[in-house]
Amino acid sequence: MKRDWWKWLLGIWMTVMILGAFLYTPVAKGLGQTTRVLYFHVPSAWVATLSFFISALYSIRYLQKQNIVYDIWAASSAQIGFMFTVLATVTGSIWAKEIWQSYWNWDPRETSIFVLLLIYAAYFALRSAIEEKNQKARLAAVYSILAFVTVPFLVFVIPRIYDSLHPDPLINPERKIKMDPRMLQVFLGSLFGFTVLFYWILRIKTEIEFLKLKLSKRM
Amino acid sequence: MNLRKSALEENVWTLLVKSNIIFQKDFHLEFRTRYAINAIILFAVISLTAVSFSIGPMQLDPPIQSAMLWIIIFFSAMSGLAHIFVREEEQQTSDTLRLVAPPTAIFLGKWVFNVVLLFSLEIIVIPLYIALLNVDVQGMGAFLTIIILGSVGLASIGTIMAAIVAQASTRGALFAVLSFPLSIPVLRSAIQGTWTAIQGGGLADCLADIQLLFSFTVVILTSSIMLFEFIWRK
Amino acid sequence: MIRIEARDLQKQFNDRLIFSQINFSLQSGESLAITGPNGSGKTTLVRIISGLISPTSGQITYHINGRTYAPHEVYGVIGLVGPYLQLYLNLTAWENLEFFSRIRGVPVDKSRLKRLMAHFGLAGRELDLLKTFSSGMLQRMKYVVALIHQPEVLLVDEPTSNLDEEGSETVYQLLEEQQKDKILIVATNEPEEIRFGRKRVDVTGQK
Numbered sequence: 001m002k003r004d005w006w007k008w009l010l011g012i013w014m015t016v017m018i019l020g021a022f023l024y025t026p027v028a029k030g031l032g033q034t035t036r037v038l039y040f041h042v043p044s045a046w047v048a049t050l051s052f053f054i055s056a057l058y059s060i061r062y063l064q065k066q067n068i069v070y071d072i073w074a075a076s077s078a079q080i081g082f083m084f085t086v087l088a089t090v091t092g093s094i095w096a097k098e099i100w101q102s103y104w105n106w107d108p109r110e111t112s113i114f115v116l117l118l119i120y121a122a123y124f125a126l127r128s129a130i131e132e133k134n135q136k137a138r139l140a141a142v143y144s145i146l147a148f149v150t151v152p153f154l155v156f157v158i159p160r161i162y163d164s165l166h167p168d169p170l171i172n173p174e175r176k177i178k179m180d181p182r183m184l185q186v187f188l189g190s191l192f193g194f195t196v197l198f199y200w201i202l203r204i205k206t207e208i209e210f211l212k213l214k215l216s217k218r219m
Numbered sequence: 220m221n222l223r224k225s226a227l228e229e230n231v232w233t234l235l236v237k238s239n240i241i242f243q244k245d246f247h248l249e250f251r252t253r254y255a256i257n258a259i260i261l262f263a264v265i266s267l268t269a270v271s272f273s274i275g276p277m278q279l280d281p282p283i284q285s286a287m288l289w290i291i292i293f294f295s296a297m298s299g300l301a302h303i304f305v306r307e308e309e310q311q312t313s314d315t316l317r318l319v320a321p322p323t324a325i326f327l328g329k330w331v332f333n334v335v336l337l338f339s340l341e342i343i344v345i346p347l348y349i350a351l352l353n354v355d356v357q358g359m360g361a362f363l364t365i366i367i368l369g370s371v372g373l374a375s376i377g378t379i380m381a382a383i384v385a386q387a388s389t390r391g392a393l394f395a396v397l398s399f400p401l402s403i404p405v406l407r408s409a410i411q412g413t414w415t416a417i418q419g420g421g422l423a424d425c426l427a428d429i430q431l432l433f434s435f436t437v438v439i440l441t442s443s444i445m446l447f448e449f450i451w452r453k
Numbered sequence: 454m455i456r457i458e459a460r461d462l463q464k465q466f467n468d469r470l471i472f473s474q475i476n477f478s479l480q481s482g483e484s485l486a487i488t489g490p491n492g493s494g495k496t497t498l499v500r501i502i503s504g505l506i507s508p509t510s511g512q513i514t515y516h517i518n519g520r521t522y523a524p525h526e527v528y529g530v531i532g533l534v535g536p537y538l539q540l541y542l543n544l545t546a547w548e549n550l551e552f553f554s555r556i557r558g559v560p561v562d563k564s565r566l567k568r569l570m571a572h573f574g575l576a577g578r579e580l581d582l583l584k585t586f587s588s589g590m591l592q593r594m595k596y597v598v599a600l601i602h603q604p605e606v607l608l609v610d611e612p613t614s615n616l617d618e619e620g621s622e623t624v625y626q627l628l629e630e631q632q633k634d635k636i637l638i639v640a641t642n643e644p645e646e647i648r649f650g651r652k653r654v655d656v657t658g659q660k
Contacts, residue, residue: 118400129387153404311539453506
């Protein structure tokens, strides 16, 4: 119970952020009430990217040490990351329907997240096609690293498809934050909350996998 | 003790010599059985005729023409490039190979084979493409450069993915699923560059695409060489 | 002088334990027989010793002229004959020999290879595709290929499978020769073949 204090705190924190997102922040010009998706959509996309990097890092560790524990971290991170990728895609798509009048129109941001979905799908397809768990870990790690190596090129190549209409709260050429201070507070708070939430889910997921591993060893 | 010195020694030169021997062996085998080349060329010709047949007398715009070309090349590659490793696995010769040659030499030999395979495909398919889709290529130099660089890029991804897929249980579909996300930078720049070249662009006009194709291929190839040992050695 | 050292070898496929606590030490002039019923892991052990797969835990090391190597680093001194090592069936016998000689960095010595073929009763079949060979002939051919580089360490898994009496006799002669001053490892259940291993490892008892 004592060690779980931060989980309670996170619960309160997230509640405050949700309330803040709907009651405290103003709406942005031209976006109306749809502004509020910002506090959930962008953190989801952030966690989706973060988990992909974590998965690649643990894949490198696995190839160095050949210890199945690292594979568990890599695979768990990818699974949770996939969930957040879907969340970011769906929230973004609903928002796009409202603002751009279509659910999908290959905006660079949409394309990037779609490629991320494809990479995750391929990663899981590969894992399910291999029986022996060390072999599965090895091949999945190699794939994950190669996908990771491809990402910088995607970042360069995808924006060339179309000009983006995507609003840029943080990442823009002028490197300026074009946000109302109140919006920024909730946005950063939510970003932090989502990151801790991700960490928590990842811990639970890996804990389950470690227990499974222990059980199978005992049998 | 008559232990041959070469038995324990490896350097860059012997590595290159050995990859050449592997390539020759695969070329020889392919020449005799023609499994991969038949599959890949037939696939390309059929999809090309299917496109030409379904558009009838219509004239496609350059952007669509160049996209068509790369879609055809990509899927033909997907039908034939995995063969190089799957064949060794299916005929149970991969363990024999593991015991006689260093992994890097094997990867390089197989990579050269796949590059040659894609080039041979294009020698047949590109004239057909120009004729059937009535493509008027105005910047031939840039066009060929993009084709060559794009093919080497696709062959590099195809070879390392083939090595992975050869050890999995569902090979056919998995190969395309794994290769596609990684091929997007290649496809995107190649389509863009081909389009520019068809419209009369020179090398300077497609410089950005050429740079990307080149650097991406170098990066993928280097990481493949580093990672191949982890795939190959069980 | 070569010494092979196996310490606490253990192999698992997923959660199935194949064997554990395999220990042995072998040096030039010594031989080892690996025994155990079908499915007990003889082949797995042979594959670990030859570096084709790695053990789940434990170590196998080769000590050559005072230096220590992992099995996969010394493939140049290992020869292996086993049912899972196939040759290229779409190449002729001669093309196979040529390929394996060149890739091993051994000069293609035509007369020696011809003698080797003849020794295993394959004279005159040099230019035939291997897919026209019978299973017994293929087994003989595998010996010819495994001997190309005069391996210091010879591993044989089921030495006489598919062989007739005459073929088996030739193989026994070869094994006799190998164990004199080199290393021989035989995986088998035939009492007649177990005698070639002065040391024994029983895989069944090692769970």
